[in-house]
Amino acid sequence: MGNLVRMDLYRMFKGKSFKVCLIIAFVLALGQTPFAKLLVTLANTLSNEAAIPVPETARLSSIFADSLPLLNGMLVMLSATMFFHADVEHGYIKNIAGQMPKKGYTVLSKFLAAIPHNLVFMLVGVIGNLIGTLLCQKITLEGGVMDGVRIFLLRFLLLQSICAILLLVSGSLGSKSLGTVLAVLLGMGLLGLIYGAIDAGLDQLFRNKGFALGNYMPDQILGSANPKTVDALVVSAVTMGIFLPAAIHVFDRKDIK
Numbered sequence: 001m002g003n004l005v006r007m008d009l010y011r012m013f014k015g016k017s018f019k020v021c022l023i024i025a026f027v028l029a030l031g032q033t034p035f036a037k038l039l040v041t042l043a044n045t046l047s048n049e050a051a052i053p054v055p056e057t058a059r060l061s062s063i064f065a066d067s068l069p070l071l072n073g074m075l076v077m078l079s080a081t082m083f084f085h086a087d088v089e090h091g092y093i094k095n096i097a098g099q100m101p102k103k104g105y106t107v108l109s110k111f112l113a114a115i116p117h118n119l120v121f122m123l124v125g126v127i128g129n130l131i132g133t134l135l136c137q138k139i140t141l142e143g144g145v146m147d148g149v150r151i152f153l154l155r156f157l158l159l160q161s162i163c164a165i166l167l168l169v170s171g172s173l174g175s176k177s178l179g180t181v182l183a184v185l186l187g188m189g190l191l192g193l194i195y196g197a198i199d200a201g202l203d204q205l206f207r208n209k210g211f212a213l214g215n216y217m218p219d220q221i222l223g224s225a226n227p228k229t230v231d232a233l234v235v236s237a238v239t240m241g242i243f244l245p246a247a248i249h250v251f252d253r254k255d256i257k
Contacts, residue, residue: 008113021079028070029128037136058137064148067122074187076121081179084171104248114163154232158222161239168247189223
């Protein structure tokens with residue numbers, strides 16, 4: 001199993017899609033603060049209203065918490081989807097799965113390889129954001145750094161749980177197109193529109209005005225500014241507990257062509 005994980009890691013880090021998505025993620029993180037400052041400056045120049053103040057300082061905790069700035073959530077999911085499907089697409093899986101006691105080990109290996117994959121993207125997001133912020137603002141070290149680290153770790157768990165969903169779709173079921181669409185929708189938080197429609201339907205059926213499905217979906221919690229610890233942990237565990245075994249089971253029963 002260890003050798004299989006090492007092979008997947010080598011294949012992943014050598015992949016063109018991984019490198020391209022990682023470079024774009026770094027550039028976006030690097031440009032987030034300078035671009036925001038530029039927009040504020042332009043707004044103040046063109047507006048006749050009172051000038052919008054430009055913050056001179058930024059908190060280190062907020063940089064740790066914002067580990068997936070701008071479109072980086074979508075980029076990391078797209079990269080993971082392409083990695084999950086690459087061995088199926090290029091026939092590599094046929095050479096490996098037959099040597100395993102269970103074909104599902106190859107699925108578990110890809111899920112484990114996604115752990116450093118996701119950490120690298122998140123750390124690049126933090127580093128790029130840190131450098132970009134230093135170009136425009138002074139960074140202050142305050143008592144909330146550990147809270148920023150907490151949010152970073154919760155985002156990582158939520159991202160890993162979403163990868164279990166993408167692994168089932170693009171890896172086990174072998175649908176790259178559906179996996180790509182899901183990666184975009186989940187990464188951009190666009191499924192919130194569907195959750196809202198489901199909430200409206202449930203309200204009509206059960207007259208339950210307080211229920212919000214989005215509060216229990218990993219992509220929506222991932223996109224929130226301050227995820228609740230218990231909610232994030234429970235949703236991550238449940239999502240991985242459902243979709244990872246499903247991905248392994250489906251691939252075990254699948255004929256490899």
